[in-house]
Amino acid sequence: MRAALIIALHDLTLTLRDRSAVLWMFALPIVFATFFGLVMGGESGAPADGTVRLTVVDLDDSDLSRTLLGHLDDERLEVVQITAADRSSAEDAVRTLVIPVDFETKVLAGEQAVLRLEKEPDTSMEAALVAQARIVRASTRIIGELIRAESGVEPGQGSERPLVTVTTDFAGRRDTAPSGFSQSVPGNTVMFVLLVTLTYGAASIASERSLGLLRRLVTAPVSRAEIIFGKILGRFVVAGSQIVVLVGVAAVARVTGLLDMGGSLPVILLVLLVYGACVAPLGVAFGAWFKDPDRASSMGVIATMAMAAFGGCWWPLEFVSKPLQLFALFFPTGWAMKAMHGLISFDHSVVEIAPSLLALTAFGLFFTTLAVRSLRAD
Secondary structure, rough: OOHHHHHHHHHHHHHOHHHHHHHHHHHHHHHHHHHHHHHHOOOOHHHHOEEEEEEEEEEOOOOHHHHHHHHHHHHEEEEEEOOOHHHHHHOOOOOEEEEEOOOOHHHHHOOOOOOOEEOOOOOOOHHHHHHHHHHHHHHHHHHHHHHHHHOOOOOOOOOOOOOOOOOOOOOOOOOOOOOOOOHHHHHHHHHHHHHHHHHHHHHHHHHHHHHHHHHHOOOOOOOOHHHHHHHHHHOOOOHHHHHHHHHHHEEEEEHOOOOOOOOOHHHHHHHHHHHHHHHHHHHHHHHHHHHOOOHHHHHHHHHHHHHHHHHHOOOOOOHOOHHHHHHHHOOOOEEEEEHHHHHOOOOOOHHHHHHHHHHHHHHHHHHHHHHHOOOOOO
């Protein structure tokens, strides 16, 4: 065990001495995650909790219609009032509420007055439903005020309990596709950990084999099992160092308010360390399969890009078809992203992501078997 640890620490030292390796381990993941997080930035959180933009055309321009506008402002609606003539040139008018010209007259006469909510085809259905529910709430408050006025009860007299209350909520929980930093941070972290493992990790093994360094190590008083375990542990120590630094940067960014991303950082760190332990033996196996270091590194890049694309590192798997979502689970990246999104975007517990951890463990055992069977001194 001591010999394996010495081998692992030696591999970590050699990797950190390589400036290009340090760049790919720490700097580029942060740059890529920041860039794509800003590019893919989107709305986060439950739609029912956010502010929804609503364009209003008040054709009545009466006291009652202006009262309705005031209630709409109180309902967390970003109300933008325009005239009928400005409708054709209005920007971002994806949801427009039209108050009819005889609104006050009909309401006071006890007749039905129709408020028309017009939606553009590309508007968010969830946002439209939220706007509709808040319009109903505002209208209900006006009805309550009219009933109170009709009964002769002035504000402040009698019970202030509302005559009618309207409560809106979403039934159940719907997992929407992650966006912004909730996609770019886990995606780039998972991809770059695999990239460094399958390029620098595999190339170092291939280089040691071609230069005869592994053959020399075999002559030392260490067993073959210690050598193989030391090389796997070395890949894991490199990946673990990379993961700890990246999670640390995310923690600092979250504390300073630069990063708005959910999830428990200790549990996220646990998932990434399990993932790092999973792919570490695959780096050793790649180094054993290709004797030329450049070829080993090139094949590592190809394998990383394929697993990153199919595993959901580049885009949320919710955007692809069901067969491709299932195909992603044939790769460790797919299970890692499933667990990361569960923690960051969907508020899953450790129990809910346990299948992903078990799958990563199974992949790790399989890759370890490949590494043990493949690594030779010559």
